[in-house]
Amino acid sequence: MKMSLYYWPMIPGRGEFVRLVLEAAGVEYVDVGRIEGVPAVLDAVRGSLGGRPHRALPILVDGEEVLSQTPVICTYLAEAYGLAPGREHRWGALTLLLTAMDLVTEAHDVHHPVSSRLRYEDQQPEARRAAELFVRERLPSFLAHLEGVCRDNPQSDWMIGGRLSHVDLVVEQLLRGLEHAFPAAMASAPIPGLRALAAAAASLPRIAAYRASERCIPFNRDGLFRAYPELDVPPA
Amino acid sequence: MKMSLYYWPMIPGRGEFVRLVLEAAGVEYVDVGRIEGVPAVLDAVRGSLGGRPHRALPILVDGEEVLSQTPVICTYLAEAYGLAPGREHRWGALTLLLTAMDLVTEAHDVHHPVSSRLRYEDQQPEARRAAELFVRERLPSFLAHLEGVCRDNPQSDWMIGGRLSHVDLVVEQLLRGLEHAFPAAMASAPIPGLRALAAAAASLPRIAAYRASERCIPFNRDGLFRAYPELDVPPA
Numbered sequence: 154m155k156m157s158l159y160y161w162p163m164i165p166g167r168g169e170f171v172r173l174v175l176e177a178a179g180v181e182y183v184d185v186g187r188i189e190g191v192p193a194v195l196d197a198v199r200g201s202l203g204g205r206p207h208r209a210l211p212i213l214v215d216g217e218e219v220l221s222q223t224p225v226i227c228t229y230l231a232e233a234y235g236l237a238p239g240r241e242h243r244w245g246a247l248t249l250l251l252t253a254m255d256l257v258t259e260a261h262d263v264h265h266p267v268s269s270r271l272r273y274e275d276q277q278p279e280a281r282r283a284a285e286l287f288v289r290e291r292l293p294s295f296l297a298h299l300e301g302v303c304r305d306n307p308q309s310d311w312m313i314g315g316r317l318s319h320v321d322l323v324v325e326q327l328l329r330g331l332e333h334a335f336p337a338a339m340a341s342a343p344i345p346g347l348r349a350l351a352a353a354a355a356s357l358p359r360i361a362a363y364r365a366s367e368r369c370i371p372f373n374r375d376g377l378f379r380a381y382p383e384l385d386v387p388p389a
Numbered sequence: 390m391k392m393s394l395y396y397w398p399m400i401p402g403r404g405e406f407v408r409l410v411l412e413a414a415g416v417e418y419v420d421v422g423r424i425e426g427v428p429a430v431l432d433a434v435r436g437s438l439g440g441r442p443h444r445a446l447p448i449l450v451d452g453e454e455v456l457s458q459t460p461v462i463c464t465y466l467a468e469a470y471g472l473a474p475g476r477e478h479r480w481g482a483l484t485l486l487l488t489a490m491d492l493v494t495e496a497h498d499v500h501h502p503v504s505s506r507l508r509y510e511d512q513q514p515e516a517r518r519a520a521e522l523f524v525r526e527r528l529p530s531f532l533a534h535l536e537g538v539c540r541d542n543p544q545s546d547w548m549i550g551g552r553l554s555h556v557d558l559v560v561e562q563l564l565r566g567l568e569h570a571f572p573a574a575m576a577s578a579p580i581p582g583l584r585a586l587a588a589a590a591a592s593l594p595r596i597a598a599y600r601a602s603e604r605c606i607p608f609n610r611d612g613l614f615r616a617y618p619e620l621d622v623p624p625a
Contacts, residue, residue: 208534222487251458268522286504
């Protein structure tokens, strides 16, 4: 039986990290929201799938397993489909996923600093203050960390271990999102290792084919990464 | 050789979740920041411990293992010291930890909505807006989810599996923090299962002894959970 992914059908969002791992693994899956629409996705988060309740999307169903939280799903898939780095990198890989997700959350909160329950249009002055501090302090700090991890990996040019892993797919999508939302801020970022890694991940045949297909939803103004020029503050 | 915890010596913060797992496991550890001060903690996050770079505190050193990210450290310790629920609950336990940490971050961001790089005093109007939406929408939603998980656990009155796990220690500290920061909002929260769980966890002999000792740092106005009366909006 095919795996089922439950996620909003109109945005890449956090579901995109899961989609990329599924696509890179060459796994057949049903993107339920794209077929059955938002009601099926809402039902899933409200408990229609049974088992332990889930707090948020994405949710992945693989037979008896019903999983939520993006880093959990990505790790599960990576272990199941040979994309995880060696056992000795188990904790390091999870740490990197959580750090990448911390940056995802901070990048989202730039356009939603007061609350995810308000629209961007209702928190614009706060968002402008948030953008300046994000671009000048938080973003460079996170990028320097991730670049250092990549540069100091003694085994390969990937983030961890000797070959491509799910961590690289997550980092590639994160960079792609940041470049979409903060093009001016990202243009001069000193991250040659991450750029090379992202280019290598994006040119994997399965990832390139996915991105060229209609399965891949473009960035837009409802997702995590939004191109609001007024928030793309030039770096100091 | 004893384990070493690197965390800020002046706040409970995210380090407290790790301290509670260490204390419940009865493990001897060195809380390096309490002995050597902030410089030793800063050196650790800057890479003095060797191995892969770390983005943020807490950091735990156990022989060759150097770990960061609170859910990673808590899971590592739980598996090593018999506090993890059964293998069948591996993904469920990690999902609950990440959900608890999401609520930790949202509770922190109420007093730091614009940026963690500014002081609370420099983002007070934004914090008041954030508090209202947090107390009336986000907090009840998270609590209802966690209460449902606890209530629907068929094996025990703990969060997951048939006995106490590290997840319960994290949830107990989270509730304690929320009750410190948002006493009015928490007073009427319909969470009988979580309250019973928290009381049971807090009365474990090792946890009670830790809390009564000088090793335990009280909540204060520099940590995650801060008692600002102006942000403790009454629920709707």
